[in-house]
Every structure is written in structure tokens, then in C-alpha cells.
Amino acid sequence: MTWDAIVIGSGFGGAMAAHALVHQGRRVLMLERGGWVARGPDNWGPQGAAFVSAHFNRETPYRVDAGWRPSSIGSVNCVGGQSVFYGGASFRFRERDFEPNPSIVGDSGAEWPFRYADIESSYAEAEKLLGVAGEVGTDPTEPPRSAPFAHAPVALAPSARSIANAASRLGLHPSRIPLAISFERKAERPRCMRCGTCDGYACAAEAKNDIATNLIPSLVAAGMTLRTNTVCVRVLRSRSRVTGVAYVDRITGERGTLDARAVILAAGSLATPHLLLVSGLDRVNPASEAVGRYLTRHCNTVVFGLFRQPPNAAGVFDKQIAINDFYHGVDDPNAPLGPLGSLQQMTPPLGLVRASIPAILGGPAAVFLSRALGLLAMAEDQPQIANGVYLDRSNTDQFGLPRLVVRHRYSTRDRAANRALADRAKAIMREAGAMATWVQPINTFSHALGTVRMGPDERAAPLDAFGRFRGLDNLYVTDGSALPRSAGVNPSLTIAANALRIGAEIAPDVLPKARPNRRLLVHA
Numbered sequence: 167m168t169w170d171a172i173v174i175g176s177g178f179g180g181a182m183a184a185h186a187l188v189h190q191g192r193r194v195l196m197l198e199r200g201g202w203v204a205r206g207p208d209n210w211g212p213q214g215a216a217f218v219s220a221h222f223n224r225e226t227p228y229r230v231d232a233g234w235r236p237s238s239i240g241s242v243n244c245v246g247g248q249s250v251f252y253g254g255a256s257f258r259f260r261e262r263d264f265e266p267n268p269s270i271v272g273d274s275g276a277e278w279p280f281r282y283a284d285i286e287s288s289y290a291e292a293e294k295l296l297g298v299a300g301e302v303g304t305d306p307t308e309p310p311r312s313a314p315f316a317h318a319p320v321a322l323a324p325s326a327r328s329i330a331n332a333a334s335r336l337g338l339h340p341s342r343i344p345l346a347i348s349f350e351r352k353a354e355r356p357r358c359m360r361c362g363t364c365d366g367y368a369c370a371a372e373a374k375n376d377i378a379t380n381l382i383p384s385l386v387a388a389g390m391t392l393r394t395n396t397v398c399v400r401v402l403r404s405r406s407r408v409t410g411v412a413y414v415d416r417i418t419g420e421r422g423t424l425d426a427r428a429v430i431l432a433a434g435s436l437a438t439p440h441l442l443l444v445s446g447l448d449r450v451n452p453a454s455e456a457v458g459r460y461l462t463r464h465c466n467t468v469v470f471g472l473f474r475q476p477p478n479a480a481g482v483f484d485k486q487i488a489i490n491d492f493y494h495g496v497d498d499p500n501a502p503l504g505p506l507g508s509l510q511q512m513t514p515p516l517g518l519v520r521a522s523i524p525a526i527l528g529g530p531a532a533v534f535l536s537r538a539l540g541l542l543a544m545a546e547d548q549p550q551i552a553n554g555v556y557l558d559r560s561n562t563d564q565f566g567l568p569r570l571v572v573r574h575r576y577s578t579r580d581r582a583a584n585r586a587l588a589d590r591a592k593a594i595m596r597e598a599g600a601m602a603t604w605v606q607p608i609n610t611f612s613h614a615l616g617t618v619r620m621g622p623d624e625r626a627a628p629l630d631a632f633g634r635f636r637g638l639d640n641l642y643v644t645d646g647s648a649l650p651r652s653a654g655v656n657p658s659l660t661i662a663a664n665a666l667r668i669g670a671e672i673a674p675d676v677l678p679k680a681r682p683n684r685r686l687l688v689h690a
Contacts, residue, residue: 167193168427170193170194171184171195171426171429172194172196173194174429174430174432175196176198176246176247176382177246177247177248177377177432178662179645179661180433180644180645183432183669184669185385191389194385196385196391197396198392198394198396199243199395199416200394201394203246204368205372205379228241228569228572229569230571230572231572232575232609241437245377245392250368250378251365252365253485254347254364254374254375255343255345255656256344256659257488257508257655257656258659259653259660260653260654263282263505264282268504270504272548272549274460274550275626276621276650277621278620279620279627282309285660286309286311286312288663291663292659292662293315295380295381296662297347297348298375299317299319299344300342301318304342305488306341306491317350320349322487323360323484324478325477326484326487326511328598329539330487332595332598338594340487340489342487343488346380347375356372359373360483362482364485364513365485365512396415397413397415397565397567398412398413399412399565399567402445403445406637406639407640408447410424410425410426410429411424411426411429428642429640431618431635431641432644433645434645434647435616435617435645436555436570436611438617439458440555440570442618444557444568447635447641448628450637451628451635451637452625452637453621453624453627453628457617457618458618461549461615462615463574463610463613464507465546465576465583466545467543467605467607467608468540469588469603469605470540470603471596471598472534472602472604473600474599478539486511487511489510490508490509490654492507492586493507494506496586505546507545507587509541509542509543511540512542541591542608543587543591545584546651546652548577548579549650549651552573552575553573554574554617555571555573555617557569588605614646615646615657616646616650616651619650620633624636627650632672642672645661649664
């Protein structure tokens with residue numbers, strides 16, 4: 167069989183790109199390196215952290231050089247990708263995020279090939295598919311909307327209310343975090359139990375609208391074929407077209423090839439450039455030097471406030487408040503010019519703390535965190551050509567893939583922007599009654615972006631405005647690696663919206679003779 171499209175990766179970028187293709191009757195094959203994540207009572211409590219660890223890619227760990235002690239990391243590989251373990255925050259980028267800004271871009275050449283108005287309808291569709299609950303009219307930076315949120319938010323938890331009230335007393339404008347969580351009971355979906363195990367957990371009740379529970383089943387029901395535990399090791403090319411992929415079955419070791427009229431790469435901002443470089447496809451792109459480079463991931467810290475009494479004694483879900491008054495910058499000589507980013511309430515993950523540190527420390531640390539509230543300070547970081555992924559061809563894994571090396575350093579401006587946000591988060595915590603505050607850096611790549619970016623200049627950006635890999639007629643990239651800037655909010659909804667618009671573009675242009683699929687998808 168020659169598939170109309172092979173989609174590599176089943177997260178936001180892969181599933182949303184496949185949505186338009188499947189809906190229009192295309193024969194779509196989705197390849198996922200991992201398997202399904204089990205759901206049920208075991209996901210609750212400290213043992214829930216083991217589910218994250220079980221789906222790390224330990225067969226081909228990435229070597230990281232990021233300014234601290236060199237280490238190895240594994241990417242999350244499972245049906246639904248990182249959406250399974252994310253916290254549900256579903257922000258739109260702001261209008262100004264799509265416009266040139268020299269204080270962020272510098273000499274990197276990072277530039278969106280379209281503006282907010284060109285993606286707004288795709289944002290609305292993504293919010294509908296993900297069942298996003300939110301509130302309009304309270305965020306001073308919110309962009310224009312053509313439709314309301316799919317659902318209204320639930321009442322604030324007491325701990326969230328204390329943060330919102332403190333921010334308001336300081337003259338700020340707290341708003342609700344848009345969340346892809348089912349707070350209302352529906353016939354086909356369970357209702358959120360507000361148990362507090364969202365960030366870092368697979369939802370035990372399947373009320374978090376991640377890709378695995380909310381979209382993949384309907385795509386399969388509508389005709390898509392999903393093949394799990396399949397490692398894509400090469401994208402195959404003939405002249406100006408890709409012809410398919412080479413793969414290895416992760417369980418049996420079977421090797422083979424699959425043919426396709428179009429290939430969509432959505433393996434993530436580290437794995438997608440890994441595959442492009444291994445396949446030698448960077449050599450046919452006029453922006454070859456940018457393939458795998460300009461990695462961004464936000465400059466993140468958590469500002470904790472310590473309170474005399476547990477602020478969330480009941481342990482209910484309270485990731486609800488965002489403060490974006492500083493998003494576009496502040497008039498402060500101690501802060502850098504230009505955009506800063508966002509503050510978002512973050513529940514201390516007690517179960518993950520217990521699971522990730524020595525047992526002798528787990529109990530005291532959990533008690534300490536039970537009296538804490540957190541504000542995530544998320545600063546937009548600058549695209550830099552030295553930040554990116556590189557191949558170590560002297561070291562190959564069992565599948566024949568060279569080991570990937572990830573190099574990253576924050577710029578002086580990145581750190582200054584985060585400090586400016588953290589200082590303001592401390593003031594909010596003190597106003598809320600915290601006895602003390604401390605700042606905890608976050609050194610993950612969960613928001614990795616930009617390694618195969620879009621842009622209007624073919625010499626600076628490997629992708630055009632519709633995600634096509636320049637130099638090849640039928641290869642597309644739809645994951646976070648396509649985003650040229652990180653903005654100052656969580657990227658998942660923008661990845662989803664961009665993938666929707668790319669998928670809709672691929673269908674008529676690349677595959678013009680498909681018959682309409684009359685099995686319509688059920689929206690969330």
C-alpha cells in the first residue's frame with residue numbers, strides 16, 4: 167500500500183495535522199515510537215510518577231550540555247506524546263508574539279511567516295477539539311477571538327483565590343488559565359474530580375483532554391491507522407520528493423519500509439531534527455544551517471511561597487490563575503526592554519517529589535511543600551544558533567540511530583527577563599501572606615521549540631508558511647520545532663492550531679483526488 171500520508175508522532179502536532187486529512191478521506195498511517203499509557207487508580211498518588219518514567223526513551227538517551235553538569239535525558243514516547251502528562255494549560259499566543267521584535271529576535275532571523283489573524287480560526291477549532299474551559303475579558307493581553315471558549319471555568323479553589331486577591335490588591339489583573347480539562351459531565355467524557363494530579367501525571371479519570379484520550383480514538387474510528395512501538399529511522403527521498411520511511415519495530419526488531427505520497431514529521435522538537443539530520447535531508451534545504459538550531463524552551467523558574475498553614479489542605483486542583491500584566495514588558499531600569507512573559511499558578515507536585523528524591527528526604531520535603539504555593543515564571547527566551555541538536559555519529563543505538571547531543575545556554579537577556587518576573591512573583595506571594603519565598607529553576611525541555619522553524623526567508627527558515635520543508639515537495643513539519651519564537655505562554659495550543667492549518671493545506675494541494683470521508687469526527 168502507498169499511504170496518502172504517514173504521520174510520525176502522535177502528540178499535538180501529529181494528531182491535529184492528521185485530523186484534517188482523515189476528515190477528508192485520506193489514507194493516513196500514524197507511527198508512534200511508544201505505546202498506550204495505562205489509566206486507572208494506579209495513576210493517583212506517588213506511584214503515578216512511575217508512569218512518566220516508564221515512557222521515557224531510554225534506548226536512545228540524549229546527551230545534554232546545558233551549562234550545568236553534563237547529563238542524559240529521555241524524551242517521552244507514548245500515544246498522545248507529552249500531552250498525556252501536561253497540565254492542560256491552553257493559551258493562545260498574543261498578537262504581538264507574531265510580529266517582529268528586535269529585543270527578542272536580535273540577529274537570529276526568527277520571524278513568523280504570518281500574523282495572528284491568519285491562525286485565529288485554527289485556534290478556535292483547536293479549542294473546540296480540546297474542550298478548553300476559559301474566561302474572556304479579564305486578561306489584559308488576550309487577543310481577539312471569533313468564538314467563545316468551549317466551556318466556562320469552574321469556581322476558584324481557596325488557594326487560587328488567595329493568589330488572585332493578592333494580585334488584585336497590588337493593582338494587577340489576574341485571569342483564568344485556559345484549561346483543556348472536562349469540568350462538566352458529558353455523555354462521552356467523565357468529569358474532572360479536581361484531584362490535583364494533572365501536571366506530570368496521566369489523568370486517572372481520563373478527564374484531562376489530552377490527545378490520547380480525546381482525539382486519537384476518534385481519528386482511528388474515522389479510518390486512521392495507528393501503529394505503536396514503531397521507531398522511524400529514516401525518511402526516504404528520491405530527487406525532490408520523499409517516498410516514505412524506514413522503520414524498526416521496537417518490540418520485535420523487524421525492519422521495513424513504508425511508502426507515502428506525503429510525510430508529516432511531528433516527533434517533537436528534538437526527535438524531528440534528529441530524523442532530518444540522520445536522513446541527510448538538511449543538505450537539500452536552502453536553510454540547511456538552521457536545521458536543528460535555534461532551540462528555545464522558555465526560561466522558567468517556580469517561585470514558591472511558604473505559609474504558616476497548608477494553603478491547599480484538601481489537595482484539590484488549583485492550577486487556575488495567570489497574571490500577564492508584565493507580558494509585554496515593564497518600565498523598570500532593572501528589567502530588560504521588550505517582552506517578559508507570564509506568571510501562572512503551579513501546584514507543588516507532592517507525589518512527584520516523593521518519587522524523585524531519596525526516601526529519607528521525601529517525607530520532610532512533601533511536608534514543606536504542603537505549606538507552599540507556586541507561581542511559574544515563564545520568560546520568552548531568545549533564539550540562538552548555537553542552541554540546538556547535533557549528531558554523535560560515533561555512538562549509535564540498537565536501531566542504527568546516531569546519538570543526539572542537545573546543547574543549550576540561556577542568554578543574559580533570558581535570565582534577566584526571568585529574574586524580573588520572579589521578583590514580581592515574590593511580591594505577590596508576600597502580599598498573599600507567605601512567610602518566605604524561594605526560587606527553583608526548571609531545567610527541562612518540555613517546551614522545546616524552534617529547531618526546524620517556519621519563516622518568510624528561505625535562507626533563514628527551513629519551513630515555509632505552511633510547514634513544507636523547503637527543497638522537498640511533500641515533506642511537512644507540524645510539531646513545536648516549527649515555531650520560530652517561544653512567546654511567553656505554554657505552546658501546546660499554538661502547536662495544535664498550526665498543525666490544523668497545515669493539515670488543511672496539505673489535503674487539497676498534495677492529495678487532490680481523495681474522496682470525502684463520510685464518517686465525521688466527533689468534536690470534544
